[in-house]
Amino acid sequence: xxxxxxxLIEKLEARHSLTLEEYEAxxxxxxxxxxxxxxxxxxxxxxxASSVRQQVYGRDVYVRGLIEISxxxxxxxxxxxxxxSNRSCERYRLSEQEILECCAQGYELGFRTFVLQGGEDAxxxxxxxxxxVGQIKKNHPDCAVTLSLxxxxxxxxxxxxxxxxxxxxxxxxxxxxxxxxxxxxxQMSFDNxxxxxxxxxxxxxxVGCGFMVGSPYQxxxxxxxxxxxxxxxxxxxxxxxxxxxxxxTPFAKEPAGTVELTCYLLSIIRLIHPNVLLPSxxxxxxxxxxxxxxxxxxxxxxVMPNLSPMAVRKxxxxxxxxxxxxxxxxxxxxxxxxRMESIGYHVVTDRGDVKGxxxx
Numbered sequence: 137x138x139x140x141x142x143x144l145i146e147k148l149e150a151r152h153s154l155t156l157e158e159y160e161a162x163x164x165x166x167x168x169x170x171x172x173x174x175x176x177x178x179x180x181x182x183x184x185a186s187s188v189r190q191q192v193y194g195r196d197v198y199v200r201g202l203i204e205i206s207x208x209x210x211x212x213x214x215x216x217x218x219x220x221s222n223r224s225c226e227r228y229r230l231s232e233q234e235i236l237e238c239c240a241q242g243y244e245l246g247f248r249t250f251v252l253q254g255g256e257d258a259x260x261x262x263x264x265x266x267x268x269v270g271q272i273k274k275n276h277p278d279c280a281v282t283l284s285l286x287x288x289x290x291x292x293x294x295x296x297x298x299x300x301x302x303x304x305x306x307x308x309x310x311x312x313x314x315x316x317x318x319x320x321x322x323q324m325s326f327d328n329x330x331x332x333x334x335x336x337x338x339x340x341x342x343v344g345c346g347f348m349v350g351s352p353y354q355x356x357x358x359x360x361x362x363x364x365x366x367x368x369x370x371x372x373x374x375x376x377x378x379x380x381x382x383x384x385t386p387f388a389k390e391p392a393g394t395v396e397l398t399c400y401l402l403s404i405i406r407l408i409h410p411n412v413l414l415p416s417x418x419x420x421x422x423x424x425x426x427x428x429x430x431x432x433x434x435x436x437x438x439v440m441p442n443l444s445p446m447a448v449r450k451x452x453x454x455x456x457x458x459x460x461x462x463x464x465x466x467x468x469x470x471x472x473x474x475r476m477e478s479i480g481y482h483v484v485t486d487r488g489d490v491k492g493x494x495x496x
Contacts, residue, residue, distance in 0.1 A: 141174075166178070182403045196488075206229040211324060219385060229259060245469055294339055297341060303342040307344075350394060363401075395430055399433075412490075413488065414435060
């Protein structure tokens with residue numbers, strides 16, 4: 137088994153592509169109970185991923201200022217703490233002025249990318265979002281604006297792009313339709329989610345997709361399908377993080393994903409797509425105090441500190457025990473810098489656009 141895994145890692149490093157069956161074989165041992173025995177393979181994979189990442193981005197870690205603009209959502213996804221059916225969720229919505237103030241504070245701290253993320257809240261119509269994007273670009277013309285506001289029509293995406301939005305993040309959650317339907321209510325459509333991603337790409341956004349690691353009903357095969365989708369779609373960004381259950385969802389009793397498998401998959405994604413912008417997520421930091429550092433060492437190169445007002449951070453609870461103070465506070469950016477420097481990396485605050493990759 138060891139030799140087979142090593143052979144697959146070397147093939148992926150050389151070709152940036154595997155068959156679906158090869159991805160499944162590469163992942164399979166890490167999803168078994170004997171996964172800790174695979175530490176050598178994981179270490180080799182991380183070493184190769186880090187080497188490739190350094191060829192493209194050096195030891196730079198890009199920061200994105202995350203602004204969680206609303207926890208109101210029309211959807212009822214089975215895994216999400218801000219799902220419509222969660223009556224215990226204390227809802228909030230930031231005003232346009234509050235959002236602009238968050239950007240102004242972030243700009244003073246050195247941030248040059250702002251990520252506006254929220255539930256699918258009807259208040260944030262095309263008119264409102266376009267006005268916000270236009271004002272942010274007017275106030276901070278050297279900054280990039282990233283939106284993460286869920287599924288919308290092609291026309292909506294086009295209007296926001298025309299208003300100045302640069303990037304859009306929309307996790308596909310799983311590339312397997314049957315698996316998608318086990319994670320979402322019947323009103324939500326796998327085909328529509330994929331349509332959204334295609335529309336975003338065709339319009340001209342820098343597009344981010346991604347999936348949960350260790351979500352209920354996930355298998356090595358469904359993970360292999362995620363990796364094949366990433367290989368073929370070639371997103372500019374890819375956000376993956378461990379599934380963390382929330383007590384007010386149908387999946388409250390399900391086990392969380394692991395740091396080990398998440399980091400293993402981060403390394404694989406880096407080898408698939410050497411110049412991808414790859415976050416080390418808040419969810420990693422939630423289940424392991426050094427989770428984000430481990431993600432960077434596995435090949436990630438982006439972190440997203442929280443610029444949201446302190447009063448609402450605990451309310452944007454997608455999963456239980458989400459870290460929302462301390463290092464996650466933009467005011468503690470120096471702490472984040474020190475953590476990255478402790479592992480040999482340094483935080484940079486430019487826009488952090490996707491860099492080109494030329495295979496040697």
